[in-house]
Amino acid sequence: MFCEKAIELIRELHRMGDGQLPAFNEDSIRQVLEEMKALYEQNQSDVNEAKTEGKSELIPTIKFRHCCLLRNQRCIAAYLYDRLLRIRALRWEYGSVLPTTIRFHMCAEEMEWFNQYKKSLATYMRSIGGEEGLDITQDMKPPKSLYIEVRCLKDHGEFEIDDGTVILLKKNSQHFLPRWKCEQLIRQGVLEHVIS
């Protein structure tokens, strides 16, 4: 049956229900496009034959192939769209700089989309909350205090806080830091929020 390759793309994404981004499957997409090209050309030729020689019995077959074309189109469109939803989520979960392993999973156009999305978000955030703008990617959970206790989960080097002090983030070191400075690093798994 046609469209078996296309459904594999969908299964690949469906397997990762938590929103992870698998590598861009350029190979499968190319195969689906090739199948679509073949179906389209066969239909073109049959349509001409049906018109010029009056072979109306070809119509069910033409319809059949057309259904397959639409199905392949739907699968590819949904595949690309769902990947964009995952890439969008990356901006909110990881921040604006993505680790290289994830970047390798994106095709050039997706990287471009990510950059544009980042820009749109930044522009929007600058436009609200008065002069300095408002970082809406912060305070995802209701804050209870200005300063929090954090433990370093891995070496992250030097870290400067607002009053100019430089902190060395070494694995297992504990610090008492402003909440807003730590939030991103906690989300990224570099620091751990310690509650006594």
Add this chain to the structure above:
Amino acid sequence: MDAQSYMPIPPGIGMEENFFSLDDILLSHERLPCRTESAFPRLGFLEKSSETRDIPEGTKMEMPLWLAKGLYERKRRVVSVELPKVYREGWRTVFGADPAVVDLHKMGPYYYGLGSQMLHFDSPENTEIANTILQTFIGRFRRTMDSSQNAYNEDTSALVERLDCLERTLFKAGQSGLNSFQLWEKGRSSHLTASSLVINYRKRKITDLQA
């Protein structure tokens, strides 16, 4: 509570499909027993048992739902779709007797979704089918909701085993609500945590390295 940043397109409601929904695409991949009501020239190679160049009229073959939906026409006879066993009278009586005991995952796994889609094919039994699906859902919903709201921090595989995909989504939503509430009750809702996406990526990277 995990802030959900990845928001996939959900499946459609009732007889509608959502074009971009991965669940709906997988659902419409399910195969149905069909009968061709006209010949399909030059497509004989698709039908394993046919040695001819064409698929003759009257061939019994399995078609995926998406194809059956695309080819089906109310007025013209192009293809006719048989009701899968689960939606026929025999099973409908079983569901009517006690919907809660049936293993809908084995019968489906898309019992409600596929059942709703079957209504597109103008079967004379449509009213009964629609009614059975609805009553089955009503009969099972209470138990699904109860178990999802009470299973805290335990292995839920036994509870989820016999649920179809729609019920599993509901169960998951219930669990998510329950966990969030428990976190709030413990005063941990302001506890900042690493993004679960980040954690999962890291877990995968480690297994990739080990492979």
